[in-house]
Amino acid sequence: MKETVELNGCRVLVTGAGGPAGYSVLERLAAWCPGLILYAADASPLASGLFVVPEPRRHVVPMGADGQFADTLERLCRSLCIDLVIPTVDSELLPLSLARRQLLRSGTRVAVSTPLGLRACADKVELTKILARVIPTAPTIVWAGQELPPELSTGRLVAKPRQGSGARGVHIIDDASELAAIPVDGSYLVMQHLPGPEYSVDVFRTSDGRVLATVPRERLRVDSGVAIAARTVHDPELEDYAARAVERLNLTGTVNVQFRRDDAGRPKLLEINPRFPGTMPLTVAAGVDMPRLTVLDAFGLCGDIEPMGFDEVAIVRRWREQIVDVDSLVGPGEIESVALEGAAE
Secondary structure (H helix, E strand, O other): OOOHHOOOOOOEEEEEOOHHHHHHHHHHHHHHOOOOEEEEEEOOOHHHHHOOHHHHHHEEOOOOOOOHHHHHHHHHHHHHHOOOOEOOOHHHHHHHHOOHHHHHHHOOEOOOOHHHHHHHHHHHHHHHHOOOOOEEEEEEEEOOOOOOOOHHOOOEEEEEOOOOOOOOOOEEEHHHHHHHHHOOOEEEEEEEEOOOEEEEEEEOHHHHHHEEEEEEEEEEEEOEEEEEEEEEEEOOOHHHHHHHHHOOOOOOOEEEOOOEEEOOOOOOEEEEEOOOOOOOOOOHHHOOOOOHOOOOOOOOOOOOOOOOOOOOOOEEEOOOOOEEEEOOOHHHHOEHHHEOOOOOO
16 A cells, blocks of 8 residues: 555654553554554563564563653653554553653654643533533532432432543442542542443544544453453444544544443443553454554555444453564563663664
């Protein structure tokens, strides 16, 4: 394909190589465009995705929450002459968005949304306020031990952290007395419990604001916040809501918008993750290759691509072993904060 020829020799660094999103992006890019020079980074030298690329292209970096993360990555990208960084970890998004101009001065593009949109997605209460007039949202309050408003005074509730993902810290509240165990420091929200099916909608919006694809999938079985069985579904209502949300927040690239149906069957917003989801292989299998679109958009090559449809397909995840050379592994005592040796290949 002409587009892959144009990209031959481009150096692309994918972070979060140990997570399902980072791993799937690396695998897909390697299969789509063998001419790309792929690099992988993670906070752990044992991250599985590191072993998708040759040893000189594997790099250990600080965690996204580390104050040195962005500066360290900028130095790494400069030394490796990286053309594009694709982050796949929540905690890395805002630091890299804030450092985007600094990285661009070094010749490195970053596939990430603006700080304003990222901050909105990070706070589920603020997200609900912003989108309440755009799409259906569930009644939500910041929990401070107060009396519940009428819309939350009956039925089951959910208490969960205002920030975070992966279903960590989520509590189902069957009786209001159980709220006594929930922190009242403003770090938790309380919202209407949504008992219906859960959906994730993968949206791709170009840097110039065109929505090229919206792919809903029903999460049939979830473990630790990750769907291990799912299917894509044609649902114009979900597709419309997801596109509206992404446009309202001015998010770009691959964005994951999550909904759940209430007891009347109406979909309501759960959260938005402005990054690749772990179940990206299902969206690719359905006919929308968002890792490919990410690279094309970064280099201004999406202009001729029209909005895309998709097929209804299903996925069941399983463990898959990756056999590696013993000498390529390191022990905890050998970990450096970042590997800058053997820079440009």
